[in-house]
Amino acid sequence: MRHFKSMVVLNEEVSPGYARIRLTAPRVIMRAKPGQFVMIRVSEGIDPLLRRPFGIYDLGSFMPEYPDAPLQDYLEVLYKVVGKGTRILSSLHHGDYLDILAPLGTGFTQGNPEEEKILVGGGVGLAPLYFLAKQLVKKSKVKVFIGGRRKEDILSVTEFERLGIDTYVATDDGTLGAMGLVTEVMESNLANGDAKRSIFACGPLPMLKSVAGISERWGVSCQVSLEANMACGVGACLGCVTKGRNHSEQTPDYRCVCKDGPVFDSREIMWE
Amino acid sequence: MRHFKSMVVLNEEVSPGYARIRLTAPRVIMRAKPGQFVMIRVSEGIDPLLRRPFGIYDLGSFMPEYPDAPLQDYLEVLYKVVGKGTRILSSLHHGDYLDILAPLGTGFTQGNPEEEKILVGGGVGLAPLYFLAKQLVKKSKVKVFIGGRRKEDILSVTEFERLGIDTYVATDDGTLGAMGLVTEVMESNLANGDAKRSIFACGPLPMLKSVAGISERWGVSCQVSLEANMACGVGACLGCVTKGRNHSEQTPDYRCVCKDGPVFDSREIMWE
Amino acid sequence: MKKPDLSVEIAGIKMRNPVMTASGTFGYGEEFSPYLDLDTLGAIVTKGLSLAPRAGNPTPRIVETPGGMLNAIGLQNVGIDAFIEKKIPFLRNLNTPVIVNFFGNSIDEYAELAARLDLVPEVAAMEINISCPNVKHGGIAFGVDPKAAFSVVKAVREMTIKPIIVKLSPNVTDIVEMAQACAEADADALSLINTLTGMAIDLDKRKPVLANVTGGLSGPALKPLALRMVWQVSRAVKLPIIGIGGITNAIDALEFMLAGATAVQIGTANFINPGIAQKITEDMELYLVKNGITDVKELVGALEI
Amino acid sequence: MKKPDLSVEIAGIKMRNPVMTASGTFGYGEEFSPYLDLDTLGAIVTKGLSLAPRAGNPTPRIVETPGGMLNAIGLQNVGIDAFIEKKIPFLRNLNTPVIVNFFGNSIDEYAELAARLDLVPEVAAMEINISCPNVKHGGIAFGVDPKAAFSVVKAVREMTIKPIIVKLSPNVTDIVEMAQACAEADADALSLINTLTGMAIDLDKRKPVLANVTGGLSGPALKPLALRMVWQVSRAVKLPIIGIGGITNAIDALEFMLAGATAVQIGTANFINPGIAQKITEDMELYLVKNGITDVKELVGALEI
Numbered sequence A, B: 001m002r003h004f005k006s007m008v009v010l011n012e013e014v015s016p017g018y019a020r021i022r023l024t025a026p027r028v029i030m031r032a033k034p035g036q037f038v039m040i041r042v043s044e045g046i047d048p049l050l051r052r053p054f055g056i057y058d059l060g061s062f063m064p065e066y067p068d069a070p071l072q073d074y075l076e077v078l079y080k081v082v083g084k085g086t087r088i089l090s091s092l093h094h095g096d097y098l099d100i101l102a103p104l105g106t107g108f109t110q111g112n113p114e115e116e117k118i119l120v121g122g123g124v125g126l127a128p129l130y131f132l133a134k135q136l137v138k139k140s141k142v143k144v145f146i147g148g149r150r151k152e153d154i155l156s157v158t159e160f161e162r163l164g165i166d167t168y169v170a171t172d173d174g175t176l177g178a179m180g181l182v183t184e185v186m187e188s189n190l191a192n193g194d195a196k197r198s199i200f201a202c203g204p205l206p207m208l209k210s211v212a213g214i215s216e217r218w219g220v221s222c223q224v225s226l227e228a229n230m231a232c233g234v235g236a237c238l239g240c241v242t243k244g245r246n247h248s249e250q251t252p253d254y255r256c257v258c259k260d261g262p263v264f265d266s267r268e269i270m271w272e
Numbered sequence C, D: 001m002k003k004p005d006l007s008v009e010i011a012g013i014k015m016r017n018p019v020m021t022a023s024g025t026f027g028y029g030e031e032f033s034p035y036l037d038l039d040t041l042g043a044i045v046t047k048g049l050s051l052a053p054r055a056g057n058p059t060p061r062i063v064e065t066p067g068g069m070l071n072a073i074g075l076q077n078v079g080i081d082a083f084i085e086k087k088i089p090f091l092r093n094l095n096t097p098v099i100v101n102f103f104g105n106s107i108d109e110y111a112e113l114a115a116r117l118d119l120v121p122e123v124a125a126m127e128i129n130i131s132c133p134n135v136k137h138g139g140i141a142f143g144v145d146p147k148a149a150f151s152v153v154k155a156v157r158e159m160t161i162k163p164i165i166v167k168l169s170p171n172v173t174d175i176v177e178m179a180q181a182c183a184e185a186d187a188d189a190l191s192l193i194n195t196l197t198g199m200a201i202d203l204d205k206r207k208p209v210l211a212n213v214t215g216g217l218s219g220p221a222l223k224p225l226a227l228r229m230v231w232q233v234s235r236a237v238k239l240p241i242i243g244i245g246g247i248t249n250a251i252d253a254l255e256f257m258l259a260g261a262t263a264v265q266i267g268t269a270n271f272i273n274p275g276i277a278q279k280i281t282e283d284m285e286l287y288l289v290k291n292g293i294t295d296v297k298e299l300v301g302a303l304e305i
């Protein structure tokens, strides 16, 4: 958990309405785990007031353009422009500065390398899965299932393929890959195999819920990365909580998405 | 009074902490009078919330860089960076857009061309006087007295000299021109002549008050351009009022700086 | 698709759409005519009027605050005689209902103003300001005490058959109680909220920024408070409500309608964009078209809890 | 120049500077230790505590608003047993006074909490939350009724010799009356303000954004209201005051001190910059140096009207 000023190195559209931003980061960022996230303050003033959370999409280092410079580490965020904060983000250029907290939260547990790793992402939920995939492929067989509404919402296919990962795509309108829900594609794929597997999912809540159900049915362990409205990102405001499996009014079991998550074992969550 | 989107054409520092911004404007801006002002919205969001008022420093036209383009008119503002709004203004570049109301308020009355015109400005108060001087020199003898705290606060001397105007400078610390108050320099100059004259002043309130006193003593007509906290700029909020000469609780005589001014005959104002 | 119906009616005042301009932020209409077509608005509410002309407060009178502004204009106005003589002629030519906002220093003054305005045909309705927090005698006592509010409204009611809108102050523990008192006194509608009393300080000078020390907070900062109060009142009181507070766009306006407002007033936003009131009417229409809503009245109070 | 004296004392609590962190926005301190040195702060106020653990409200619990945010956490907390067992050990090692904010559903609960906290040596003082607007039984009735406030404070007073700070709600017509009631009940200090009740709506969904419908407004938007209330109370009541509401920098903090606060609490700003509380202490010192002020206490109530 570090608080630092970061310089924008590049910021480019990757698909209509989606962009990837590369941000300088202190050396220690290299210890960040897939699934951890960052909180970005997009304005120095009060509009917008709060930081915005984003998963880590990638980490790396580059050689600055001046002589004898040490390698500079960076992190990347893949984001979708949905409102004021992401609109401001999308207007930034090389050389602009941002204020960042990172890395926050828990990451994915990578588990036994023998297992086949099934990654399922919807839209911008792909972001942390790409970072995860880069690490997993070193030791495991990995498959990724990418879903979205239209073909514009399908991100990073090339990047996953470049990692040598089997990539399955589904869109609601059939403009890319199979027509239908990515969870259906994934489930039929699960049916055609019997390796020991585990699932890693990130995306909209209904998708995660469906993935949790599938993993339950097939008895496959499953981690999900949740989203929530966040104020602090550090476990202090209790704004981002989600109900744990055993939650009740009498014996409250709320977990902070920011601190106890954003990644949870799907069986730990109360799916409503 | 027009409400328009404007493009920044240039924005350059003219002295430490002072800059000049050139903004495209509709044709009708050419009818603006010296002393009129503009209200600029520096942010699309709510930070800062209100527009910021600035005098018109110059008007002109330029030839766009594409073929067969019609001349594009512009207005210029000379501004001092004092807070949030002017800081944002100073960060803008060629091609950025601003939302503008202009021209607002009354301008200077130029009066009889036979009179010698005495311009007195403090700091950024020079801005409307330069626009005024450009018009006055066509028909009248013009002198300008420029005051400021240090030499960095003395603006536009070259511009005035280029118009062929006698330019007198005074700084509080003597780093440029005479050491002392510009009003003193002006008064001793008044003493050395007996032409029919009229005074045009813009700057901080104490300076204007002093100029008003001098003009009273010498029986010279005097117009002052006032500042006030403004919200609307169009005479609706009554936030910017100043007391007229005959003001009393029983017979209120408040004038709107934005609509009845910002230029007033110095005898019309109650100087407190 | 057919154009959606934007018209609303409040206490017999027929408006072409729900977008009104708020008292004190739109002058007497005229000031804004270079920037929009006044005949596209739902209604215009004029600057708070008193019997005699009022000087208002010393300056500075306004200061910007985070997401808002404080004003301590002190209800400066031309007085009813000058209003009728100098402002009505312009307003007469409009095709938009004119609502006159006024205040008195006593119940008698309120009653007298109402009696005089009752005779002015150009006045479509009266909006009683019982809430301005700026001036010691500007009605603050009436605005925070249900009994006093009841008495004022009752007195005005006896003087006029025109619709009476009572404008409520947010500076109270229980806005519903205030609303109920006005309803009992036979008000025709309620408008809320007026400004919230606040203060700004100049650290270096060690002085309040406003000459009046305190002022009324308006603008977007206030919106959550205003929405809450509109929602509370709309559930408790049957009168039509006009929602006010920090509205800067059509989305804000429609949110107030969901919360229970039949119409809205635009205040501080007029300063930021003098053409905003008309733009809000246009964007509101676009929203309805896009969402297949044929009548804006469907949205009034349609919040699902 | 000698370093200026930043220390202040409130009801016997000696603080190295006037900058405290506000309840509910700073967890139990620990969460922020990666971002600042907790031993540079004036004091830490912990998350509102109740006798039994509390689940709090359903989600969404927070939403951003113009210049502020609404929260409806619903006073989720671990309860006093877990607090003493799990949180005190960390706090014990700090060199900074720990003030425990708490609330009850009844006067008896308040009294019982006070009695138990009285026995915890690590607790430097108690801050009684009589003002949280989120939960029906979270104290709202106490926070807006002077008689009820008097009773609660009195009951707590009988249970403890530790300093009692009463935290006031801004959702009232007359904050001075509330402050006076607390003073009469022998409170040692007052902190103000808590959040202002507001609401946000999701137009497309036609639903309130917060599951709880309403929430408490905090952040810069609130600052003018908070400053006004601090100023009003400081002129009317002799107790030391802790100013809270929208403070994001040292200038804001010093403005509250001019208005009459002996110390301040930083709330929402901790979310925007987790190191802000320490930075405010540093910038405050710089301001004093730059302006030749040797003791920050000179500024308390030094507003010139």
Ligand SMILES: Cc1cc2nc3c(=O)[nH]c(=O)nc-3n(C[C@H](O)[C@H](O)[C@H](O)COP(=O)(O)OP(=O)(O)OC[C@H]3O[C@@H](n4cnc5c(N)ncnc54)[C@H](O)[C@@H]3O)c2cc1C
Residues within 6 Å of the ligand: A037, A048, A052, A053, A054, A055, A056, A077, A078, A079, A080, A081, A082, A083, A084, A085, A086, A087, A124, A127, A128, A226, A227, A228, A229, A230, A262
């Ligand atoms: C742990 C976590 C990781 C995330 N990772 C990514 C990522 O890698 N890439 C990405 O594009 N987005 C990610 N998000 C979502 C991202 O935070 C929101 O899209 C962003 O905050 C919207 O900000 P805005 O100002 O543009 O939109 P706003 O104007 O604030 O809101 C626009 C819309 O976005 C929704 N929204 C606002 N804030 C949040 C929030 N904190 N979480 C979820 N939705 C919100 C609003 O409900 C609204 O519908 C993540 C969220 C969380 C909690």
Ligand SMILES: Cc1cc2nc3c(=O)[nH]c(=O)nc-3n(C[C@H](O)[C@H](O)[C@H](O)COP(=O)(O)OP(=O)(O)OC[C@H]3O[C@@H](n4cnc5c(N)ncnc54)[C@H](O)[C@@H]3O)c2cc1C
Residues within 6 Å of the ligand: B037, B048, B052, B053, B054, B055, B056, B077, B078, B079, B080, B081, B082, B083, B084, B085, B086, B087, B124, B127, B128, B226, B227, B228, B229, B230, B262
């Ligand atoms: C008719 C008129 C013409 C003006 N012409 C010019 C000009 O040509 N060039 C120029 O640099 N400035 C001019 N000003 C002043 C200019 O409007 C302010 O400097 C500017 O609004 C400050 O904005 P800010 O956000 O940077 O500062 P803020 O953060 O708002 O405030 C910083 C300081 O500026 C003062 N200030 C804020 N608003 C105003 C205001 N509306 N009027 C005066 N002072 C204010 C504040 O009191 C504070 O001390 C003019 C003002 C008026 C009323």
Ligand SMILES: Cc1cc2nc3c(=O)[nH]c(=O)nc-3n(C[C@H](O)[C@H](O)[C@H](O)COP(=O)(O)O)c2cc1C
Residues within 6 Å of the ligand: B237, B238, B239, C022, C023, C024, C025, C047, C048, C049, C071, C073, C075, C101, C129, C132, C167, C193, C194, C195, C217, C218, C219, C220, C222, C244, C245, C246, C247, C265, C266, C267, C268, C269
């Ligand atoms: C400068 C100014 C002057 C105002 N004058 C009046 C007034 O005379 N009478 C009145 O009832 N309300 C007055 N108000 C309050 C507004 O009509 C409105 O209720 C308030 O500003 C909240 O709305 P907003 O946030 O959209 O501005 C005034 C507000 C401002 C900002």
Ligand SMILES: Cc1cc2nc3c(=O)[nH]c(=O)nc-3n(C[C@H](O)[C@H](O)[C@H](O)COP(=O)(O)O)c2cc1C
Residues within 6 Å of the ligand: A237, A238, A239, D022, D023, D024, D025, D047, D048, D049, D071, D073, D075, D101, D129, D132, D167, D193, D194, D195, D217, D218, D219, D220, D222, D244, D245, D246, D247, D265, D266, D267, D268, D269
């Ligand atoms: C998320 C959140 C939780 C809060 N929880 C509490 C609480 O438990 N007890 C309390 O007295 N105040 C609580 N408050 C109120 C703050 O302590 C503070 O009074 C208020 O936020 C105003 O200050 P600010 O504008 O600096 O945030 C909470 C505020 C927020 C934003």
Ligand code: FES
Residues within 6 Å of the ligand: A229, A230, A231, A232, A233, A234, A235, A236, A237, A238, A239, A240, A241, A256, A257, A258, A259
């Ligand atoms: S965002 Fe504050 S606790 Fe999670």
Ligand code: FES
Residues within 6 Å of the ligand: B229, B230, B231, B232, B233, B234, B235, B236, B237, B238, B239, B240, B241, B256, B257, B258, B259
């Ligand atoms: S700024 Fe509104 S009346 Fe002049």
